[in-house]
Amino acid sequence: MNAPPSDRQASSHPATPLHGYIAAALAVIAMTAISLLLVHAIALGNIALLYLVPVMFAAARYGLRAGLFAGLASSLAYNFFFLPPTGTLTVDNPANIISLLVLLGVAIVTSQFAASARAQAQRAQESARQNAMLAGFSRHLSAAAGQEELMQSVCTEIARLLDVRAILLTPSVEGPILRAAVPPEDRIDRIEAAAAQWAMDHLQPAGRGSITLTASDWLFHPLHTQRGVVAVVGMARDDGDLPIPTGHDALVTSLLDQAAVALDRMALEDQMLEARQVAERDRLRAALLSSVSHDLRTPLTSILTAAQALRQEQGSTLVDTIESEAQRLNRFVANLLDMARLEAGALPMRVEATDLLDAVSAAIADTRQALAGHMVTVDLSPDLPLVRVDPVLLHHCLINLLDNAGRYGAPGTTVIIRGRSEADAILLSVIDQGPGIPAGQEARLFETFTRLAGSDRAVHGTGLGLTIVKGFAEAMGLSVAASNVADPSGACFTIRIPDTVMIGNMTLKDLA
Amino acid sequence: MTGKHKVLIVDDEVHIRRLIDATLKRVGYTTVEASSGREALDRLRQERPDVTLLDLGLPDRDGLELVPLFKQQSDASLIVISARDATEQKVAALDLGADDYLTKPFDTDELLARLRVALRNRTTRDGGATAVTAGDVEIDLLNRIVRKGGREVHLTPKEYGVLAQLAKFPGRVITHGQIMAQVWPREVDHHVEYLRVLVRTLRQKLEDDPQQPQIIGNEPGIGYRLRSGIEG
Numbered sequence: 001m002n003a004p005p006s007d008r009q010a011s012s013h014p015a016t017p018l019h020g021y022i023a024a025a026l027a028v029i030a031m032t033a034i035s036l037l038l039v040h041a042i043a044l045g046n047i048a049l050l051y052l053v054p055v056m057f058a059a060a061r062y063g064l065r066a067g068l069f070a071g072l073a074s075s076l077a078y079n080f081f082f083l084p085p086t087g088t089l090t091v092d093n094p095a096n097i098i099s100l101l102v103l104l105g106v107a108i109v110t111s112q113f114a115a116s117a118r119a120q121a122q123r124a125q126e127s128a129r130q131n132a133m134l135a136g137f138s139r140h141l142s143a144a145a146g147q148e149e150l151m152q153s154v155c156t157e158i159a160r161l162l163d164v165r166a167i168l169l170t171p172s173v174e175g176p177i178l179r180a181a182v183p184p185e186d187r188i189d190r191i192e193a194a195a196a197q198w199a200m201d202h203l204q205p206a207g208r209g210s211i212t213l214t215a216s217d218w219l220f221h222p223l224h225t226q227r228g229v230v231a232v233v234g235m236a237r238d239d240g241d242l243p244i245p246t247g248h249d250a251l252v253t254s255l256l257d258q259a260a261v262a263l264d265r266m267a268l269e270d271q272m273l274e275a276r277q278v279a280e281r282d283r284l285r286a287a288l289l290s291s292v293s294h295d296l297r298t299p300l301t302s303i304l305t306a307a308q309a310l311r312q313e314q315g316s317t318l319v320d321t322i323e324s325e326a327q328r329l330n331r332f333v334a335n336l337l338d339m340a341r342l343e344a345g346a347l348p349m350r351v352e353a354t355d356l357l358d359a360v361s362a363a364i365a366d367t368r369q370a371l372a373g374h375m376v377t378v379d380l381s382p383d384l385p386l387v388r389v390d391p392v393l394l395h396h397c398l399i400n401l402l403d404n405a406g407r408y409g410a411p412g413t414t415v416i417i418r419g420r421s422e423a424d425a426i427l428l429s430v431i432d433q434g435p436g437i438p439a440g441q442e443a444r445l446f447e448t449f450t451r452l453a454g455s456d457r458a459v460h461g462t463g464l465g466l467t468i469v470k471g472f473a474e475a476m477g478l479s480v481a482a483s484n485v486a487d488p489s490g491a492c493f494t495i496r497i498p499d500t501v502m503i504g505n506m507t508l509k510d511l512a
Numbered sequence: 513m514t515g516k517h518k519v520l521i522v523d524d525e526v527h528i529r530r531l532i533d534a535t536l537k538r539v540g541y542t543t544v545e546a547s548s549g550r551e552a553l554d555r556l557r558q559e560r561p562d563v564t565l566l567d568l569g570l571p572d573r574d575g576l577e578l579v580p581l582f583k584q585q586s587d588a589s590l591i592v593i594s595a596r597d598a599t600e601q602k603v604a605a606l607d608l609g610a611d612d613y614l615t616k617p618f619d620t621d622e623l624l625a626r627l628r629v630a631l632r633n634r635t636t637r638d639g640g641a642t643a644v645t646a647g648d649v650e651i652d653l654l655n656r657i658v659r660k661g662g663r664e665v666h667l668t669p670k671e672y673g674v675l676a677q678l679a680k681f682p683g684r685v686i687t688h689g690q691i692m693a694q695v696w697p698r699e700v701d702h703h704v705e706y707l708r709v710l711v712r713t714l715r716q717k718l719e720d721d722p723q724q725p726q727i728i729g730n731e732p733g734i735g736y737r738l739r740s741g742i743e744g
């Protein structure tokens with residue numbers, strides 16, 4: 001199976017070699033000798049039957065032409081040696097003419113049957129050989145460990161099986177890239193690259209022996225699966241002959257299909273491996289964050305519980321300090337962990353229908369301490385639609401904004417939470433009565449670790465809160481903005497919730 | 513009423529166990545401690561506590577695995593305590609049968625309030641109390657009547673269904689899934705938006721100021737809680 005198919009004309013009637021005729025002639029001569037020995041023992045008609053033996057032998061062994069030749073030779077010998085008058089090629093009895101014709105006819109029919117049986121056997125042999133070739137090919141490909149090795153393997157096998165030079169190119173935005181070649185080649189010409197590109201684009205062969213770009217010495221066949229083109233295989237012969245021998249298109253197609261499937265499978269395996277690695281990295285990161293969270297919060301829990309126990313026994317401002325500082329540290333830890341999640345791109349989003357009133361009331365409940373010195377006014381339009389957001393992320397946003405308002409708003413003033421429906425968005429604002437934002441600093445406010453000059457001297461903060469508000473809001477498809485308001489004067493932080501995440505008015509009939 | 517109640521404290525941090533222990537003893541509870549899941553299960557069987565405080569971050573077992581075991585082996589109320597703020601974990605613990613949850617670091621007053629709720633619900637479960645009060649709202653679970661300031665409030669069957677789910681365990685958080693499974697028992701896909709809208713209309717009917725709800729409290733991403741005069 002290693003040698004390339006040598007007879008290019010895969011025909012069912014191959015030319016009979018000379019030795020076929022000689023063998024046929026010898027067989028007829030041998031049968032004539034035997035018949036001459038038997039002529040007195042058996043009837044003349046039976047001798048005609050004996051001549052069928054060399055005819056069938058020649059037809060079965062050497063094909064139709066040898067069979068016909070044996071048939072003709074047999075009838076001549078029968079006529080010359082046995083039919084009276086013997087020694088001449090004339091026939092005096094009409095009955096004997098019939099037996100002569102029958103001998104010839106039988107010779108023709110038998111040869112044809114024998115020849116077609118022989119051709120069939122040859123075809124079966126050829127197909128077995130091709131199957132073995134394909135099986136061997138696929139075995140070689142499946143042994144490859146990586147993509148590079150597989151591509152080299154495809155080229156090696158195609159070069160060996162078809163006796164051609166083979167190269168393999170893969171698609172890229174900058175055109176085809178040479179990935180493997182047998183024998184090794186460093187580069188391809190522009191005309192070759194163009195043919196390869198054409199083959200990729202049109203999913204059809206291009207180059208020598210195809211119908212397009214025949215100026216190329218190479219013939220390029222695309223390798224494609226349902227997922228698209230995976231590569232292009234180029235083939236060329238050193239003798240300048242057609243790269244694919246006539247009649248071998250089907251074989252080449254099968255080989256290339258197998259190569260395409262193997263390459264595709266390898267690419268999928270690589271993708272799966274990469275996905276597994278990413279998942280593993282995310283899992284480790286989540287585990288790390290969770291463990292850091294645990295490690296930081298456990299001592300905080302101890303400190304807070306201890307402070308609260310102490311207060312029961314001996315209320316003192318020192319204990320209050322411990323408690324409020326521990327609370328602040330806790331907010332700081334929560335923000336740091338949120339920041340880490342945000343930067344790692346590891347925010348677990350769990351979007352669900354959310355009522356902004358729910359969100360606001362939960363945020364107020366959780367910032368009772370931070371807003372202890374303030375009054376809180378909630379002013380939400382009663383007709384605000386539900387929105388599709390992650391309620392926990394929104395909760396963190398609101399807590400940070402309320403915490404911020406509590407820190408910057410002058411003690412005793414009111415913090416307003418306002419929700420308004422606009423044409424294409426809901427604006428949810430937290431308004432304080434503090435010093436406001438210095439002009440031109442509105443955008444910088446949301447950058448990491450920014451605390452603005454003039455507003456940070458008296459108030460402690462980490463500068464992370466607003467960055468987290470922005471990061472979380474944007475992760476949910478919302479945006480944030482800061483501005484100053486005049487009456488009463490202070491800062492206004494607005495979360496803009498676009499209509500894309502709103503839930504339209506629902507029909508509530510089936511709810512009752 | 514806390515006189516003889518026994519609390520099992522499960523936490524691997526000795527400081528936290530001691531502090532909770534001291535806090536609870538001061539207000540009159542009896543306490544038992546355990547530092548691992550294994551030990552906790554033993555104590556649960558031997559000591560038969562009324563309430564268990566279970567920290568989910570134990571060294572030997574995943575706390576979530578322990579929740580169903582605890583519910584099987586004891587009728588003690590179960591409050592899970594977690595330092596992790598993973599919402600899914602809290603919902604999972606509640607859906608597995610935990611009665612409430614607390615996130616570390618927690619406020620001592622809040623811990624005590626949750627304990628009172630858990631104990632009261634335990635008595636309710638056994639004795640079958642049928643009326644609940646939250647603010648000026650009275651919910652008569654036996655006759656399915658809701659009054660606000662003494663005046664009857666008309667609720668649709670679904671609205672009443674949601675309120676009744678919360679009122680059965682006043683003060684305890686009930687997950688969205690738990691409420692919806694009761695109110696829409698035939699629906700396979702539950703739509704939180706229906707629940708949101710129902711809660712909104714309930715608040716319109718029950719709250720003094722629906723903008724600052726005092727009766728139905730929201731736990732973002734987890735569920736609702738009837739604030740039944742035991743908060744703070």
